[in-house]
Amino acid sequence: MTIESGHSETVADRATVSAPPGELRARGLPLVWTLGAAGFVVGALLVGLAVGPTPISAWAIARDAASHVFGFRSPLSSLDSGIVWQIRAPRVVLGGLVGMMLAVAGASYQGTFRNPLADPYLLGVSEGAGTGATIVIAFFPHAAGSELLPLAAFLGGLVGVGAAYLLGSSVARAGGTGALILAGVTVAAFMTAIQTFLQQRQSQTLQQVYAWILGGLSGATWHGIVLALPWIAVSTAILLAHRRVLDVLSVGDEEAGALGLNVARARGLIVVAATVGTSAAVAVSGLIGFVGIIVPHTIRLLVSSSYRAIVPLSLLVGAGFLILTDVIARTVLSPAEVPIGVVTAFLGAPFFAVVLRRSRWVGL
Numbered sequence: 001m002t003i004e005s006g007h008s009e010t011v012a013d014r015a016t017v018s019a020p021p022g023e024l025r026a027r028g029l030p031l032v033w034t035l036g037a038a039g040f041v042v043g044a045l046l047v048g049l050a051v052g053p054t055p056i057s058a059w060a061i062a063r064d065a066a067s068h069v070f071g072f073r074s075p076l077s078s079l080d081s082g083i084v085w086q087i088r089a090p091r092v093v094l095g096g097l098v099g100m101m102l103a104v105a106g107a108s109y110q111g112t113f114r115n116p117l118a119d120p121y122l123l124g125v126s127e128g129a130g131t132g133a134t135i136v137i138a139f140f141p142h143a144a145g146s147e148l149l150p151l152a153a154f155l156g157g158l159v160g161v162g163a164a165y166l167l168g169s170s171v172a173r174a175g176g177t178g179a180l181i182l183a184g185v186t187v188a189a190f191m192t193a194i195q196t197f198l199q200q201r202q203s204q205t206l207q208q209v210y211a212w213i214l215g216g217l218s219g220a221t222w223h224g225i226v227l228a229l230p231w232i233a234v235s236t237a238i239l240l241a242h243r244r245v246l247d248v249l250s251v252g253d254e255e256a257g258a259l260g261l262n263v264a265r266a267r268g269l270i271v272v273a274a275t276v277g278t279s280a281a282v283a284v285s286g287l288i289g290f291v292g293i294i295v296p297h298t299i300r301l302l303v304s305s306s307y308r309a310i311v312p313l314s315l316l317v318g319a320g321f322l323i324l325t326d327v328i329a330r331t332v333l334s335p336a337e338v339p340i341g342v343v344t345a346f347l348g349a350p351f352f353a354v355v356l357r358r359s360r361w362v363g364l
Contacts, residue, residue: 028306029313030303037317037320046058047324048088048091048092048326049089051327052331053334053335056080060076091218093220094285097228098281099291099325100322101280102291103296103314104311105275106293107295107299107314108246108273108274109122111310114250115177116300120274120278120291122184123160123165123183123275124188125160125279126157126287128191129279131160131194131195133149133286135152136152137205141205147227149283150283151283153282154231154279154282156279157279157282157283160188161187164184168182214287214341215286215340216337216340227284231280232280234273234277235277238270238273239273239311242266242269244308245261245270246270246311250307288344290344290352291322293355294321294348295321296310298317299314326340
């Protein structure tokens with residue numbers, strides 16, 4: 001028997017009842033936290049648009065946006081308006097999309113593998129995408145600024161996770177999580193070896209490769225957003241629709257199966273959706289780590305351990321978090337720019353250490 005959409009809520013409620021006492025503090029989505037997360041995103045958007053070498057007030061930006069919609073007179077000059085909507089806005093929007101996707105994918109991986117330390121790159125997305133990008137930069141340097149680079153990174157991420165999933169599923173019943181994780185480590189090591197070999201053979205491209213690997217939004221364009229948006233939107237919608245299923249998976253495979261869930265099919269669909277969305281995000285931003293750990297785990301600590309709250313709140317908070325992180329990356333050493341992956345690592349490594357210490361007390 002499998003879970004159908006019509007009664008997934010009932011099965012999730014049974015899973016909640018079956019969970020250990022205190023495991024789930026709130027089953028639904030708290031209104032106060034939802035409004036707070038939405039306000040956080042709006043604030044981050046205004047900060048991202050306002051802060052830069054040319055300071056522009058958030059109120060003036062809001063009035064300028066209203067002028068485009070309602071035909072009011074804009075308070076901004078044509079130059080300032082161009083800075084806001086042609087330079088900063090694509091970067092802010094792309095940061096929001098990527099942060100949203102990485103946070104939701106991280107939450108979904110954590111629910112699927114029943115481990116709050118799992119992240120969107122667990123099964124080799126980063127190594128596969130890095131290999132694809134390295135191939136283009138090393139052998140087609142003149143195409144590095146074209147659509148070929150994000151396409152190669154996107155396909156590389158899919159190939160890496162696809163290989164890990166096939167390998168893990170071939171040695172474990174119902175796609176066991178332990179086998180999938182070990183398969184991901186194996187494939188990631190192989191992809192890293194290929195990437196390192198190519199970098200050594202084409203050493204003149206090392207700077208370009210590392211610039212991409214460290215992540216960044218400086219090259220954001222509306223065209224790049226259009227390329228990534230459909231994949232991220234569909235993936236996010238699927239993961240949001242399966243947030244109740246993640247609560248069922250959290251009670252364990254055998255218990256979830258007894259409640260009527262087809263564990264292998266559910267896990268496969270969630271992993272595929274998270275992987276496709278992450279690959280699309282990585283393709284246009286490079287590798288940005290720790291977002292998928294910091295955001296979901298913070299929500300888990302502050303709000304609820306139910307994925308009915310974690311997944312939608314991760315969407316909002318993840319968007320705002322990466323927008324603000326990008327503001328730090330482009331202002332802390334202005335006019336120079338720090339790779340955003342360095343900033344997220346600087347924030348994420350201590351956070352990961354705290355989570356790891358705490359894991360001793362939650363039985364991970």
